[in-house]
Amino acid sequence: MPYKNMRVSIGSTNPVKVKAVEKAFKMRIKEKVYFCYHRVPADIPEQPYDDDTRIGAYNRAKKALAVAPKAEYGVGIEGGIELRGEIAYANAWCAIVGRDGLTSYGHSIGVPLPKAIMDKINNEGMDLGEAHDDLVNRKNTKQQEGWFGEATDNIITREKGYVDMIVAALSPLVKPNLYQE
Secondary structure: OOOOOOOEEEEEOOHHHHHHHHHHHHHHHOOEEEEEOOOOOOOOOOOOOOHHHHHHHHHHHHHHOOOOOOOOEEEEEEEEEEEEEOOEEEEEEEEEEEEOOOOOEOOOOOOEEEEHHHHHHHHHHOHHHHHHHHHHHHOOOOOOOOOHHHHHOOOOOOOHHHHHHHHHOHHHHHOOHOOOO
């Protein structure tokens, strides 16, 4: 069962990621949870693809835990692109790493990316956030609704997609009896 007065270190200061982690933990953990936030590197390419996205989330979770000695858990989130044949999807991974040895992952839905965005990424060296901003002539959409919100008319915002992913990643922590070996 979750610790009373749990401490969680989030490997990001991005307001969308921070808010998503806080919401998901408050939904699943019935005890008081204290959060701290740290900008930590993912140690992956600037625009991650496929498994680099999951690895980046794990690296952020491990580093968030390392810089917060009183935290029981580190949480890392990384957004990236998943290629499936000719189709590219915006997606994200969450990693939760515990001092108790727990490592758990959650994966977001994938939202198809248009050719115009992929061309900006592949031909102009932009990352997904920059390409999205350029396409819609706005700034810093990745700290707002993100591509998820843009493509779905905010039915699924970046934050909502992240909350769902983190809620799923928390399952082994909240229901350890289901995950015993």
